[in-house]
Amino acid sequence: MNTTEIKILLEKYYACETSLDEEKILKTYFTSGRVDENLRVHTSIFTCLKNESSIKPADELEDKILEKLHAAARIPFYRNRIFWIYSTGIAASILFIFTFVFEMQNQKTNTLHSNLSHSEKNTKIAYEQTKIALAYVSEKYVRGTEPLSEVAKFSKSTIAVNELVKIGNEINTINHNMNKMGSGVDNLSKLSKFSIIVKP
């Protein structure tokens, strides 16, 4: 690849428009040792990047990791930090829920109590008001019934009239009976006349 092409690719590289393959071309070019002196700055960058990718940890790291994994597997679950974090979290949540529910219940009871005492007060007031109203009504009623005593007299007189009517009826009955008796007497007199005739 010639310098011009590399320069174009470099432009793309700094604008992050290159693919991984194009970046590999740049890396290969700049670490080849045959680089244009004007592009020296880029040589140092790509050499540094290539150098970085070949860095490896110490050989003991793998042993250390395995040792740590064994140790982690040996730790009983209750000695595990995560176990305690989760347990504490769950316990705190339960405690919070209980506190919340208890507080809600308390609030409900308090509201009920306050509502009751409030309604009790209201009832007393209503009772007093009703008492006053009823006293007023009864006073008016009593005053209103006074003229009705005359009506009572009227009813008394109607009783007397009824008695008179009864007496009248009885008299009528007596009259009726008397009439019957009269007619009976007539018949008897007729019968006596007949017997006189029949008597020798």
Place this chain on the structure above:
Amino acid sequence: MTKQEFVNRVMPVKDKLFRLARRILNETDAEDVVQEAFVKLWSKQAEISAYRSVEAFAMVVTKNLCLDKIKSKAYQTGGLDEWNAPVDYKSPDKMTELKNDVEMAHLAIASLPELQRMIIQLRDVEEMEYEEISEVLQMNLNAIRVNLSRARKAVRDQLKKMHDYEYNGN
């Protein structure tokens, strides 16, 4: 999954995990983080299937452990310990010159913000696809490209300045 199966599946990724950790932490802490990452991966086996690959999940765990560690202390990343010069640069003068240049590039990358360092590591060192990087860093593709472009340009510009100062005296 048995422990042996787990080791067989995850152990090959250890070098990549170490390099990622080393990009953020010093060598000793990077080793500690990799060990811790393996223990964590072992305890979270059930989550592995949710990721594109074991490698991606291992990278996520390692990255998070590194960031946790870096939050707890002030860190300085390691210098250029290992040096593999290209074959054609074996002449002592050229090699010293290049080693110096590469040391500068290393410093320039080390001076980048944490996120940009990680993206350079995953793309330019580990040669991962943008989709994989997006999964590891939990970022969208565009944000990754933007950060990577900034990182690459920042390293280039810093090296240009160093070169100008060192070789041209400007």
